[in-house]
Amino acid sequence: MLGARGAVGTVVRRELEDAGHEVTAASRASSGGARVDLHADLSPIATLAAAHDVVVNASGVERAELASATRATPLVDISATGSYLERLRSSSMGPVVLGAGLAPGLSTILARAVAEETDAGDLDVLVMLGAGEKHGPAAVDWTAGLVGTPVHRPPEGGDVQNLRESLRAAGPDGRARRYLRADFPDHMLLDDLDRPVRSWLTLGSAPLTAALSLVGRMPALRGMLNAAPHWGSDAWHVVVRDRGTGRQRSAEGRGQSEATGRLTALAVVRVAERASSSRTRAVTMADLVTAEEALAVLSR
Numbered sequence: 001m002l003g004a005r006g007a008v009g010t011v012v013r014r015e016l017e018d019a020g021h022e023v024t025a026a027s028r029a030s031s032g033g034a035r036v037d038l039h040a041d042l043s044p045i046a047t048l049a050a051a052h053d054v055v056v057n058a059s060g061v062e063r064a065e066l067a068s069a070t071r072a073t074p075l076v077d078i079s080a081t082g083s084y085l086e087r088l089r090s091s092s093m094g095p096v097v098l099g100a101g102l103a104p105g106l107s108t109i110l111a112r113a114v115a116e117e118t119d120a121g122d123l124d125v126l127v128m129l130g131a132g133e134k135h136g137p138a139a140v141d142w143t144a145g146l147v148g149t150p151v152h153r154p155p156e157g158g159d160v161q162n163l164r165e166s167l168r169a170a171g172p173d174g175r176a177r178r179y180l181r182a183d184f185p186d187h188m189l190l191d192d193l194d195r196p197v198r199s200w201l202t203l204g205s206a207p208l209t210a211a212l213s214l215v216g217r218m219p220a221l222r223g224m225l226n227a228a229p230h231w232g233s234d235a236w237h238v239v240v241r242d243r244g245t246g247r248q249r250s251a252e253g254r255g256q257s258e259a260t261g262r263l264t265a266l267a268v269v270r271v272a273e274r275a276s277s278s279r280t281r282a283v284t285m286a287d288l289v290t291a292e293e294a295l296a297v298l299s300r
Helices: 007-018 043-050 065-069 082-091 102-117 137-146 206-217 256-274 291-298
Strands: 055-057 075-077 096-098 123-129 166-170 176-181 197-203 235-242 248-254 282-284
Touching: 007 256, 043 055, 043 065, 065 075, 065 082, 075 082, 075 256, 082 096, 102 123, 102 197, 102 235, 102 248, 102 256, 102 291, 123 166, 123 176, 166 197, 176 206, 197 206, 248 256, 248 291, 256 291
Parallel strands: 055 075, 075 096, 096 282, 123 197
Antiparallel strands: 123 235, 166 176, 176 197, 235 248
């Protein structure tokens, strides 16, 4: 496990060890695990991968070469960057789970479920992240990376800038919120649906969502994101709705890192179970887990 000591990695490790699995923590530090530097030569990964059933990347480091380094050993990656996941998919030499977590991950599962129940309109993926939860540097860097950048391969084509377009919609609690267009890559992971999938982001604090919108329109203010206070709660939700029918699926909870860790651990077990019988290289959470199974894991 790469990033086993981080906010998400700690949860993944706990979940797997509680279920009786053995976890090797890998990092640049030599004590207490395997020594691996993801910013340098990845050749040690190949040796380690051959001795393990699954490699988990919860480090936040995005190197597409990791997929080829793990070779035939399944790789589970929690990244939410669409361009990176696309490179990871094309570089894979063995099974790789693209986007394990909340968005993508749970959002991918719910979008697939709604698409199977309806055949009408476009799908909106509405994600709320708790502004009161302190996230690791990788999560902050991902949000900062949206500023001044376009959505990767937007379903409507053209140049769609992150954090500039918005819509108002109700969350699972019925409260209307402002959501900003954001590059969660479900539209790329679910390109077989043959219908547009658009993702949107709001924060648990309305003032911070407004500030994020301002930064999106004025990229020079990007530095504000690192200094933003942790206002609000750690509540999160994911809603997927069909614009044509109004049909939707949703999930909500507390603690984004906790939820991401539980879902990632589930993906690890599932991809290990099917690795010997499947020749599929790249899969999503929706290929491994049903909506009911994901919700059951989150409700424990």
